[in-house]
Amino acid sequence: MLTYHKVMSLLKNNSIRRKVPNQQSDSTTDFIGFGNLPNQIHRKLAKRGFELTLMVVGESGLGKTTLINSLFQRDLHSQQHLSNAAPEQLYSSIKIEPSTIDIEECGVKVRLTIINTPGYGDSINCTDNYKSILNYIDNQFELYFDAESGLNRRSISDNRVHCLFYFISSLARGLKPLDIECMKALHHKVNIIPIIAKADALTSDELIQMKQNIIEQIHGHHIQIYQIPDCDADEDEELKEKNIQLKSCLPFAIISSTQCFEAKGKQIYGRIYPWGLIDIEDSNHSDFLKLRNMLIIHMQDLQQVTHEFHYENYRLEKLQLKKYDGPQRKLLQEKDNELRRMQDLLCKVQGQLAEKL
Numbered sequence: 001m002l003t004y005h006k007v008m009s010l011l012k013n014n015s016i017r018r019k020v021p022n023q024q025s026d027s028t029t030d031f032i033g034f035g036n037l038p039n040q041i042h043r044k045l046a047k048r049g050f051e052l053t054l055m056v057v058g059e060s061g062l063g064k065t066t067l068i069n070s071l072f073q074r075d076l077h078s079q080q081h082l083s084n085a086a087p088e089q090l091y092s093s094i095k096i097e098p099s100t101i102d103i104e105e106c107g108v109k110v111r112l113t114i115i116n117t118p119g120y121g122d123s124i125n126c127t128d129n130y131k132s133i134l135n136y137i138d139n140q141f142e143l144y145f146d147a148e149s150g151l152n153r154r155s156i157s158d159n160r161v162h163c164l165f166y167f168i169s170s171l172a173r174g175l176k177p178l179d180i181e182c183m184k185a186l187h188h189k190v191n192i193i194p195i196i197a198k199a200d201a202l203t204s205d206e207l208i209q210m211k212q213n214i215i216e217q218i219h220g221h222h223i224q225i226y227q228i229p230d231c232d233a234d235e236d237e238e239l240k241e242k243n244i245q246l247k248s249c250l251p252f253a254i255i256s257s258t259q260c261f262e263a264k265g266k267q268i269y270g271r272i273y274p275w276g277l278i279d280i281e282d283s284n285h286s287d288f289l290k291l292r293n294m295l296i297i298h299m300q301d302l303q304q305v306t307h308e309f310h311y312e313n314y315r316l317e318k319l320q321l322k323k324y325d326g327p328q329r330k331l332l333q334e335k336d337n338e339l340r341r342m343q344d345l346l347c348k349v350q351g352q353l354a355e356k357l
C-alpha cells in the first residue's frame with residue numbers, strides 16, 4: 001500500500017490522477033470479467049444471453065449504491081426503471097427501486113435488474129421493512145406463476161429475485177437482531193449472500209473475528225444462506241481453486257468505491273485515506289473481486305436454485321399441495337408433473353413453429 005505522503009506527492013506530480021470513470025464499455029472490453037469465464041460457461045452465456053435480478057438490502061449509508069456502481073461500473077441512478085417491475089413503496093419508509101443495466105462484454109449479453117431498497121432499517125419499527133421485501137419477492141413469483149400457467153410460455157419475462165446481497169455493518173460485532181429477523185424471513189424465498197460493508201473499518205484480526213461471529217450466528221439461528229456449489233469434476237484446476245477460495249471467504253468483506261485513479265499506468269478504483277490508497281480489487285484488502293467472480297461464475301446456479309427451490313416452494317404452497325400427505329399428495333403431484341410436461345411440450349412446439357415462420 002502507498003503511504004499518505006507518497007500518495008499526496010504522486011497526486012501532485014500527476015503520477016496518480018483522479019479519473020472520470022467510464023460509464024459504458026464497448027462489447028469487447030472486459031472489466032466485469034466475462035472474458036475470464038470458463039469456456040463451458042462462456043459458450044452457454046454467449047449463446048443465449050442472460051437475465052439476472054439482484055436485490056440489495058441493508059441500512060442506509062452502508063455502501064449499497066457504491067458497491068453496485070463499482071461492481072458494474074454504472075451509475076445506478078441514471079438507469080431506466082422497468083415497466084413490469086414497477087417501483088413500490090408498500091410500507092412506511094422503505095422503497096423498492098428496480099433499475100436495469102444492459103451489459104455486453106466479450107460476446108456475452110446480460111440484462112441485469114438491480115433492486116435497491118433505500119430506507120431499510122431507518123424507521124422505528126423495522127419489521128415492516130422486510131415485509132415489503134417479502135411482498136415484492138412473492139409478487140414476482142406470482143407474476144411468473146400466472147405467466148407460466150398461460151398459453152404463451154415462450155415469452156415469459158423472469159423478474160424473480162435470483163440473489164440478495166444483505167449488507168451487515170462493520171461497526172457491529174456480528175448480526176444485529178434486525179439482520180437475523182430479516183434473513184430468517186427471507187431465506188426460503190431468495191438466495192442470500194451476506195456482505196460485511198465498509199470492511200476498511202476493521203483490522204485484520206477484527207475482520208477474522210467478525211466473519212467467525214456471523215457464521216456462528218447464521219448456523220445458530222438456522223439461517224440458510226446461498227451455498228456456493230462445487231465445480232464440476234471436469235472443470236479446470238484454476239477454476240476449482242478459485243471456487244474453494246470463494247467458499248472459504250463467506251461472508252464477503254467489501255471495500256468499494258467509484259473513484260478512479262491512474263497509478264503506475266494502471267486504472268485503479270480505490271479509496272484514499274490519511275495513511276494511503278486502497279485498491280478495492282486488491283484481494284489483500286477486500287473481497288470485492290471474489291464477490292464479482294462469484295456472481296459471474298454462479299449466475300446460472302443462482303437462477304437454477306431460484307427456480308427449482310425457492311419458486312418451487314412458492315408454487316407448492318400456492319397449489320396447496322403441501323397440506324396433503326400420503327397417496328393423495330402423490331396423486332396430485334403426479335398430475336402436476338404431467339401438466340408441467342404438457343406445458344413444456346407446448347413451449348417446445350411453439351418454439352419450433354416460430355423457427356419455421
Ligand SMILES: Nc1nc2c(ncn2[C@@H]2O[C@H](COP(=O)(O)OP(=O)(O)O)[C@@H](O)[C@H]2O)c(=O)[nH]1
Nearest residue numbers: 060061062063064065066198199200254255256
Ligand atoms: N469507508 C468506506 N466508505 C464507503 C464504502 N463504500 C461506500 N462508502 C461511502 O459511504 C457513503 C454511503 O454510501 P452509499 O453507497 O450511498 O450507501 P447506501 O445508502 O447504502 O446506498 C458514501 O460516502 C460512500 O462513499 C467503503 O467500502 N468504505
Ligand SMILES: [Mg+2]
Nearest residue numbers: 064065066118
Ligand atoms: Mg443508496
